[in-house]
C-alpha cells in the first residue's frame with residue numbers, strides 16, 4: 001500500500017478511522033509485520049514458569065512461541081516449530097520438560113533451544129548435519145516487567161521499560177502495589193471470537209462510555225457499589241461521566257479509572273471481604289507509590305498496553321491478550337491476577353468475581369463479545385467498508401497534568417486513549433523501522449497538547 005493511502009486511514013485530529021482497517025487483508029498483513037513483529041507483546045507471567053524447564057506456549061501475532069525458564073533462571077522464547085520439516089514442536093499448553101521432542105521424526109531440542117538429539121544421526125546424516133545451525137528460532141528480545149513477561153521480535157525495538165514508557169507508572173499501581181508481588185491463578189482460558197483485534201483493544205484502552213449501556217443488565221444484577229451500580233443506562237443521575245481520569249500515554253497505551261478506591265470490587269458477591277483487605281493494604285500502597293496511586297488501588301480501572309494486552313486490574317482482575325487470527329477473528333487468552341500474599345478467602349473472591357464477569361463464560365464478556373463481533377462483521381459490506389467510524393469524544397480536552405504522566409482527561413468517559421491507540425497504530429504502519437517510530441511517538445492525540 002502507498003504511504004499516502006496508509007496515512008489516510010486514521011484522522012486523529014478529528015477522531016475518525018477508516019472502516020477498512022477492520023477487515024482489509026492487505027492492512028492485516030502489514031499489521032503482522034509492522035505492529036506484531038515490531039512491538040513488545042505479552043507472553044506470560046513469571047508465576048506460571050517458576051522452575052527450570054517450566055514452559056508456556058504463547059502467540060506473537062500469528063507466530064507460535066514457546067516461553068521457557070532456563071537453568072540459570074532467565075527466560076527465553078523460541079518459535080514453536082521444528083527446524084527439520086516445520087512441524088509444531090510442542091503441542092502442550094504448558095508443563096515442565098528437559099527436552100522438546102518433535103512428533104514427526106523425533107528431533108529433540110534442549111530447553112535452551114539447541115538441537116540436542118536426532119534419531120539415526122550417524123547412519124543417515126553421516127556426520128554432515130549442521131546441528132549448531134539448527135537450533136530453534138529465537139525471539140530477539142525477552143524481558144520481564146515485575147513478573148509480566150514480554151517478547152519482541154525486533155532487535156532494534158526500545159527496551160521493554162522504554163516501550164511501556166509513561167504507562168509503567170500507572171501499571172505499577174497494580175503490579176507493584178504490595179511487597180509480595182502478583183501471580184496468575186492458572187490459565188489461560190481461551191476462546192475464539194470473530195472480530196478484529198483492534199476493537200476489544202481500543203475498548204479496554206479507554207471505553208468507559210459503553211459500560212453503563214452495554215452492561216446495564218449485568219450491572220443491575222451484580223453491582224453493589226453505588227458508583228459503578230449507578231452507571232446503568234448512562235443516565236445523568238450519576239456522576240460517572242465526569243468523575244475519574246482517562247489517560248493516553250506514549251506508544252499508544254491507554255488507561256482510565258474511577259479514583260474512588262473501592263469501585264473495582266463492586267461486582268464481588270461480598271465486597272466487604274475484599275474491601276477489608278484493600279483498607280489494610282492502602283497505607284502500604286501509599287508508602288510504596290504515593291497518594292495518587294493509593295487511591296487508584298481498588299478503583300475500577302481499564303487499560304491496554306499497545307497493541308493487544310488488556311486488563312481490568314482491580315477487583316475483576318482480568319488480564320488478557322487479543323491474538324489476531326486473520327483480520328476478522330481473534331483468539332482471546334484470559335488470566336486472573338491475584339496478589340501472592342492475599343488471604344485465601346480474598347483470592348477465592350477474586351477468582352470467583354473474575355469467572356462470573358470476564359471468564360470465557362462471564363456475563364460481561366458475552367456482552368462485549370457480541371458488540372465486537374457485529375462491529376467487525378458489518379464492515380464487510382462493500383459500501384459500508386468505504387465509510388469511517390468516529391471517536392472524537394473529548395477532543396482537545398486532554399492535556400498535561402502537573403503530577404500524572406501522559407495526556408490526561410478529567411473524567412473517565414472520553415475517547416482520547418482510543419485516538420492515541422489509532423494514532424500510534426498508524427505511525428507504526430507508515431514507519432519503515434523503529435528509528436522512524438521513535439521520532440514520532442510523542443503520543444497521542446495530536447492537538448491535545450497544542
Ligand code: FES
Nearest residue numbers: 082084085102105
Ligand atoms: S519435522 Fe520435526 S523431526 Fe522432522
Ligand SMILES: [Fe+2]
Nearest residue numbers: 210211214368
Ligand atoms: Fe465491556
